[in-house]
Structure formats: C-alpha cells, structure tokens
Amino acid sequence: MDEVVDSEDTLTGMQLFEPGQLKLVAIVFENNAEIAMVEDAAGQGYAIRPGMKIGKRGKVTSIGPNQVNIEETSVTRVGKKLTNNIVMLLKKKGEE
Numbered sequence: 001m002d003e004v005v006d007s008e009d010t011l012t013g014m015q016l017f018e019p020g021q022l023k024l025v026a027i028v029f030e031n032n033a034e035i036a037m038v039e040d041a042a043g044q045g046y047a048i049r050p051g052m053k054i055g056k057r058g059k060v061t062s063i064g065p066n067q068v069n070i071e072e073t074s075v076t077r078v079g080k081k082l083t084n085n086i087v088m089l090l091k092k093k094g095e096e
Helices: none
Strands: 023-030 033-039 045-048 058-063 067-076 081-089
Touching: 023 067, 033 058
Parallel strands: none
Antiparallel strands: 023 033, 033 045, 058 067, 067 081
8 A cells, every 4th residue: 555656757966866875974064054975885975955855755854963864755656645764874983
C-alpha cells in the first residue's frame, strides 16, 4: 500500500546526489547565512544552503554548528505523504 511514486521532474544540481552519497566537510556562518560544504565520493565540493533541494525527495531544512538537517518527503500511490528526517553530522578530524 505504501508504494512511493517518483516525480517525473528532471533532477539537476544537488538533486543528483542522495544525502548518503555526500560527506559533510565544513559549516560556515557568515552575515546571518548558513552554508554547508559537502563532498561527493570523488572529492568534488559543493555548497548547500537551507531550502535547497537535495536528492530525489530531500530539502535542506536547517544547518547547525555541527550538522545539516534534511527532510525527505515522498508521496505514495494513494496520495499519503511520508516524511523522513536525515541528519548529516560534521565529523571531527580523525573520526570516520
């Protein structure tokens, strides 16, 4: 019953990466703006901000001192909305 239906939208930018494919490497607070830096498996860096779409169903909801919060929303075939919260933690040097 809870089969998720994917949107037919074309994915671009950070929507091409699922949160699990990215590593949080830095968080910057500047002039009331929060920016998080993430890396893909190849070491390519990207900046993400609150409100940005990430992955097929995710949206960056907030950036804190050591974490990025992402809310994934999916819709089932019968129109039921499912949400999942993902937290990306900033690892300290030496932590894996």
